[in-house]
Amino acid sequence: MTALGTTASLAAAETLESPARRAWRRLVRRKGAVLGLAVIAIFILLAVFAPLIVPYDPIATSWSLVRKAPSAQHWFGTDELGRDVLARVVFGARASLLAGVISVGIALVIGVPLGLVAGYRGGFIDALISRITDAMLACPFLILAIALAAFLGPSLGNAMIAIGVSATPIFIRLTRGQVMSVKVEDYVEAARAMGNPRWRIALVHILPNILAALLVQATLSIAAAIIAEAALSFLGLGQQPPAPSWGSMLNAAQRFLTSAPWMAIWPGLAIFLVVLSFNLVGDGLRDALDPKAR
Secondary structure, eight states, rough: OOOOHHHHHHHHHHSSOHHHHHHHHHHHHHHHHHHHHHHHHHHHHHHTTTTOOOOOOOTOOOOTTTTTTOOSSSTTTTTTTTTTTHHHHHHHHHHHHHHHHHHHHHHHHHHHHHHHHHHHHHHHHHHHHHHHHHHHHOOOOHHHHHHHHHHHHHSHHHHHHHHHHHHHHHHHHHHHHHHHHTTTTHHHHHHHTTTTTTIIIIIIIIIIGGGGHHHHHHHHHHHHHHHHHHHHHTTTSSSTTTTOOOHHHHHHHHGTTTTTTTHHHHHHHHHHHHHHHHHHHHHHHHHOOOOGOO
């Protein structure tokens, strides 16, 4: 078979594939995205099986082990209260990953319906939702999250709500823009001409065609939410001591940066790796789901 024939056969096979399978095949071709998925999977496994992985209690203190350097017994060293840093990093992954996913879930649940209504209905409703969105976007994301968390009170649950609400205008604006672009397509006009109700057109004909953009933004937003949760915990507005959190670990470590740098290195490295991985996956998804990338 000639090279031209082989290329044509591959193109035909790709055309017959389902969109999801085709997107997945494109995604796994990107080394950065695959590496990001692998790192995320490792941290998820660490969070789920934390009690089986680390032999130490993350909140158990020992005055005889205060600020011990990394050793064969304590790979990441111990903190200012003699707690095992590895155990706290592994258990802290639960709070960070949970906060990232739930916060973005809150933003999606609130933002997508509002953006769908604003983009499809237009008129006064669109103007009202858009002005509220603009007002929220005028305040930096992290500053708004800090203000809401301070108002709601310090806890991991309230931090998730604060981050989710702060991220909502991003999804409102994205959904609205996507809907306004899709609603003028021929298949939407055909559905409207056939007498389909508005809600059916919005949910059946428009929403499925904007999911790709929402998926990419959700992945990137999880990375931002993890940073926000770490910042809130650092300020004492997120996960409360003695429960482990990467942000609160950095807060405690700032007093011992010269004498016990491992207290800051490991939680900081965990935040860096997870956030970088979600960004790599988000970039890979954007390329894989973009029809122009073919």
